[in-house]
Amino acid sequence: MVLKIFFPQCCNKADSGLLVGHWLPGQDSAVVLAVIHYPFIPGQVKQYIHQVGCVGVGWKNEEAGGEGKTKEEKTGEEGDKVIFVHYEQRKVMLSQLHPTDPPVPLTQSTSELRQVFGTVSQSESLFFLDKYDDSPVKLTHWQSEGREGSIIVELMKQASTPVCLLTAWILVVCSLSVSVSRILNVFPLRFISSKLCSCVQLSYRTEHLQTVSSPTRATSHTDYMRKANIFMSFLLDVTLGLLLIYWLYRENRVGQLANALLPAADRVAKELEELLQWLMGAPAGLKMNRALDQVLGRFFLYHIHLWISYIHLMSPFIEMILWYVGLSACLGLTFALSLLSDIIALLTFHIYCFYVYGARLYCLKVYGLTSLWRLFRGRKWNVLRQRVDSCSYDMDQLFIGTLLFTILLFLLPTTALYYLVFTLLRMVVVMVQGVLQLTVDFINSFPLFALGLRVFRSYTLAEGVKFSVLCEEPGTPLHLMMDINPLKFSSVVQTYRTATYSCYPKDSWLALCKKLFLGELIYPWRHKTTKID
């Protein structure tokens, strides 16, 4: 049987005394946490040990530099092979073994490593006394030279509670006012606010702030990391937003932007008009049905005309609106980007309308054609059995059905072409909006704090350990040095990503193509509702 003893490095050079630690049942291991030095009163020591819940073992150390070659005198296990594993207590104390899923109470079934880490981190109360404290027991552990602390951290801890309370109060007031106004007109406001990205982003950020500003301490490591990540991403967001504001307002760029906006909208409308004129002719040599072509083309042209008049009507107010909108970037770069996405959606609303008209017309036509094709063959869709059955139609049904089928069939190329053109346009707009959303999503969910931890204090996020041999001589027990293996960067990002309303494609490529073919309206990006993990 092999006995493993986990020995803190800081106790290597300590004076002789009593080893205090935990015995891990079922793993044949012992974790040494501290050394209590002579002289001590056994009764007090026993009381103290019982208080912190450990097990004491007697030990003698040869007081020499370097590694202490110790003799283990644990009773009952003489003659077994013993392995000493040296570990650096501070690092193991502060680190968190990943994956952090298994439950905190250590049971027999958790792995040995996890039990070791858990034992050390749970014995925090043992490490309070350092050598400057005046107490009957004198300990040596990693904090015995003096408790670790910094003034800034202490000040922040003191200041955080009132700040949190204040923030929470402000948030409650804001949400109350929003909900009051919501009661007034329920349906339109909620629908609109669910469609606009900026409202969604605002509500999302409010939720985040509520999480961060809750006055209770984070209980588990995951909660703590989450809070820290949210806070850091919020800071980054606001910083980037302020930078953007500085850049925008410095040389009156807002004015330039507003002046450039109107000609851009005009140009877009002109391009669309030319496109429609091209379609009304003989586009790409395709033969279209002239009458239908003219009707559709004129209809869309009239729409564009309406839209341009509307934009011209709004032109005096654009600069002012843009100025105020630019100011709102102080709430964060993500908010500014979502506002931009909303503005794009509003400006290209006519393209969206065209797309809907074209898609509906095409969908109707395809539906009619499939149904009439079945009539052509003398069949019918059986709704009860969900299959196609034969059916004997009346003469009038047959006649009218055939006429309609012929008409729809010959008008199909025209409608299909209009549908194709407007779908492509809509796809372009959706792509642009999607890119913006992805950026927003990225900023929202990036775990900056976790990455910072990984870079500067890589031992806090541990994936596993590695052992190196310190001393291997026959006749003496094996000495190993345990070092912490930090988590890979990709795992850090994956584990600590904040759950967002990430937009990702709703359908696979095949389903998307099928929907396009049948003329169903597609909304390719889907928002996941925020889930608290």
Next chain:
Amino acid sequence: MGADSGLGTGPGPAVPWRKVLWERQPFPDNYVDHRFLEELRRNEGLRQYRYWAVVREAGLVAQQISCVALFLTLWLYMEQGLLSPSTLLWSGLLCALLGYGFYQALGPQGDSDSQQRTRWSDLQSASIFLSFTFGFSPVLRTLTESVSTDTVYAMTALMLLAHLVSFPYAQPSPPGSLSLNAALFASVCLASRLPGDHRASRGLNSSSPSSLHTFTMLCWALLVFALWPCLRQRLRECAPQGFGCVCLLMGLSGVGGLGSIWPGGAVLLAAVLGAVTLLCPLLLIRLQSDKDNIHGPWDEAEIREDLARFLR
């Protein structure tokens, strides 16, 4: 194992072979005795055709072909401007009324109540047809404007062939969906290729026909393909001798009509009709003697009993 196929030559075992597999027999599993293929029956239920009966039935196919030819003749007349659409329209309506009169006269004499009702529903159907066709004519007129003429002719030919192939010759009274639809589709294609009325379409492209042409064409298509088979069926049921005369008349008028415009076509049509009516039955009867179907106990079982006795 010792059992081999040479068992028939040696002294036979005492146990005769039975055609069962659940008993162990001293024969191999694939052994058969002299009663092999005893139950084979050849050409069971073979019908003996008689020539003139088959010719009479084949006459139906010939009739339908000549119907199609008649329709094409009308279209050719209108295309070359020999007949004005209004003349054709009025004559079509007249034929329809006459045909309806015949239909009612030949029909089974029910009570006047149901006759009134049928007349009313017939009137309804007729008005629906006319209004729809008239309403859709302007749309149908320019439907195939952008399609090339060759494509249109090819589509028409395909559709008429489909019509002939899928026509329910045995029971034409409710016309089959596919055949009627194919015929109507072909007529719409043809109707859109008629030359225009020059007075009406002065400003437009001269190749687009006027609405009246389209309307006439569709009315005649309905008459020829949808209503005439019903009348024919009624005639066949009630006055078989008249039916034979009508058949002959149809064939002759088809050939004659085509001949007045296109003599080569008339010759072709006559050849096809002759082949279908006279040659094909001969072939059928000749080849009947080469038929060799085998039936036996390996066929699928057919349930011949009346299972209604289980429903009681």
